[in-house]
Amino acid sequence: MNLISCEKLEKSMVELQFSIDAETFKNAVNAAFKREGKKYNVPGFRRGKAPRHMIEKLYGAEVFHYDAVNDLFPAEYEAAVKAAGIEVVGAPEPEVVSMNETDGATLKVKVAVKPEVTLGDYAGLSVTKKVHTVKDSAVDAELARMQDRNGRLLTREGAAENGDTVDIDFEGFVDGVAFEGGKAEHYSLVLGSNSFIPGFEDQVVGHAAGEEFDVNVTFPEQYQAEELAGKAAVFKIKLHEVKYKELPELDDDFAKDVSEYDTLDELKASIRKGMEDNADRSADQQVENDLIEQVVNGMQAEIPQAMYDSRVDELVRDFEYRMSQQGLKMDMYLQYMGMTMEQLRGQFAEQAEKQVKMRLAMEAIVAKENITVSDEEFDAEVKRIADAYKMEEDKVRSIVDADAVKQDLAVNKAIDFVKEKANVTTEQVDDSTDNENA
Numbered sequence: 001m002n003l004i005s006c007e008k009l010e011k012s013m014v015e016l017q018f019s020i021d022a023e024t025f026k027n028a029v030n031a032a033f034k035r036e037g038k039k040y041n042v043p044g045f046r047r048g049k050a051p052r053h054m055i056e057k058l059y060g061a062e063v064f065h066y067d068a069v070n071d072l073f074p075a076e077y078e079a080a081v082k083a084a085g086i087e088v089v090g091a092p093e094p095e096v097v098s099m100n101e102t103d104g105a106t107l108k109v110k111v112a113v114k115p116e117v118t119l120g121d122y123a124g125l126s127v128t129k130k131v132h133t134v135k136d137s138a139v140d141a142e143l144a145r146m147q148d149r150n151g152r153l154l155t156r157e158g159a160a161e162n163g164d165t166v167d168i169d170f171e172g173f174v175d176g177v178a179f180e181g182g183k184a185e186h187y188s189l190v191l192g193s194n195s196f197i198p199g200f201e202d203q204v205v206g207h208a209a210g211e212e213f214d215v216n217v218t219f220p221e222q223y224q225a226e227e228l229a230g231k232a233a234v235f236k237i238k239l240h241e242v243k244y245k246e247l248p249e250l251d252d253d254f255a256k257d258v259s260e261y262d263t264l265d266e267l268k269a270s271i272r273k274g275m276e277d278n279a280d281r282s283a284d285q286q287v288e289n290d291l292i293e294q295v296v297n298g299m300q301a302e303i304p305q306a307m308y309d310s311r312v313d314e315l316v317r318d319f320e321y322r323m324s325q326q327g328l329k330m331d332m333y334l335q336y337m338g339m340t341m342e343q344l345r346g347q348f349a350e351q352a353e354k355q356v357k358m359r360l361a362m363e364a365i366v367a368k369e370n371i372t373v374s375d376e377e378f379d380a381e382v383k384r385i386a387d388a389y390k391m392e393e394d395k396v397r398s399i400v401d402a403d404a405v406k407q408d409l410a411v412n413k414a415i416d417f418v419k420e421k422a423n424v425t426t427e428q429v430d431d432s433t434d435n436e437n438a
Helices: 022-038 052-059 065-084 136-149 200-204 252-257 264-298 307-324 330-337 341-368 377-387 393-400 403-419 431-437
Strands: 002-008 013-020 093-100 104-112 128-134 152-155 165-173 177-190 212-218 230-245 423-429
Touching: 002 065, 013 065, 022 052, 022 065, 022 104, 065 093, 065 104, 104 307, 128 264, 136 264, 177 230, 200 212, 200 230, 252 264, 264 341, 264 403, 307 330, 307 341, 330 341, 341 403, 377 393, 377 403
Parallel strands: 128 423
Antiparallel strands: 002 013, 013 104, 093 104, 152 230, 165 177, 165 230, 212 230
C-alpha cells in the first residue's frame, strides 16, 4: 500500500487516496479467478473448466478485478488509515480510480474521522447544588406503601368497592360482534387502577361475586387499535370473586415484622435517612450533568453524523439485548408498540447526541490536562467488573479491551477534574414552595 494523499473535507470527513502495487493486485486477481471462475458458464467448456482469458473475453476484462479489490480492501484500507494517522468513526465510502494488472489499483475513500475539539471554559465553572428537603408527608407516603405491600387479601362478601381486587371473565362486543383481544377468563383487576378503558372499572363497583352483568363503554378516539377507536362497546362480565386488602397497624410490631428495627420511630428515621441520601446523590448527579452541559456548550467541533448514528446503533443493540432478557424479540416489540425501527432509532437520537458530545469534550480535557490511568487504577476496575459479574479477574482481562477500559476511566477522571475545579454552592429546596410558585 502506498498512501498518495489524505485530504481534509468539511464536517470532519477526509478523503484518502492510496495505491496497491501491481504484483499484489495481479496475485489477488489470479486468486479471485481460481475461486470464482467455476461460477461462469462458457460455451464449449464444462462448468469450472474454462480458461481465464475465455471468461474475460465473454464477461469483460475486469470480471475478476473487482473481486480482487474487495479481497484486498480491508487490509490495504487499514494500512492507509494507519499511515495517515487518522481515527475513523464511520464506514468508508470507497471508489476505484483505476485498476489493471500492469499498474495495480488506485482507490479513493471518503470516511468520517474523529473531529478536532476546541474547548471553552471547563475549570472554575459555577453551579448550584439543589438539595430537596425530605418532608414528613414523603416519609408517611413511603410508610403507607410499605403498609400496602404487607397487606392481606381477604374475601369480601358484599358488593365490590374501589380498591378491591376482582376475578372476572369478560368478552367485548362492538355492534354485536366479538372483537379480537376483548376476551379473558379469571382476569385479576384492581378497581380504581385505571387499567381498563374509562368507565369500565366504575361499572364493576357495586356488584357482588356470582353476578353476571354488562358494562357499556366507548373506546377513546386515540385508541391504539384503530378499528376500535371511538366505538361503543358492550362487555359481558361474570364476577367470580371480590377481595379487599386488610392493612396491618402501623406500630412497633409492624416495624419489627418488615425491618431490622424495633420501633416505628426507628423505621421512620431509617426511611428519612434513605430519602435524604437519595436526594443528596440526585443533587450531586444533577451538578455533574449541569457542569458537563456547560463544558459541552462551550466547546466547538464539527461532529460527523456517523458518530451519532454509531451511538444510536449501540443504544438500539443494548435495548434489544434487554428485551431478549425478558423473552421478547425486537420485531415483536415493534409490532406491539406499532412503530418502525426508524421511529425507535429516533427515540434514541437525542440521548446519543448528548453522549457523543460529552465523550468528545471529556476526551479533549483528558488530552489537554494529560490525564492518565495508572496500572493500579486499571487493576481496581478489573476487580470491580469481576466482582460485579462473579468472574475470575484473569477471565475479565482476557475479555475486555484494556485500552478502551483505560480510556473510560480517563473520561471519568476528567469529569471528576471538572467537578473538583467547579465553584459549587448548595441550596436547600422546599418542594412545597416550588409547587406554589409553579
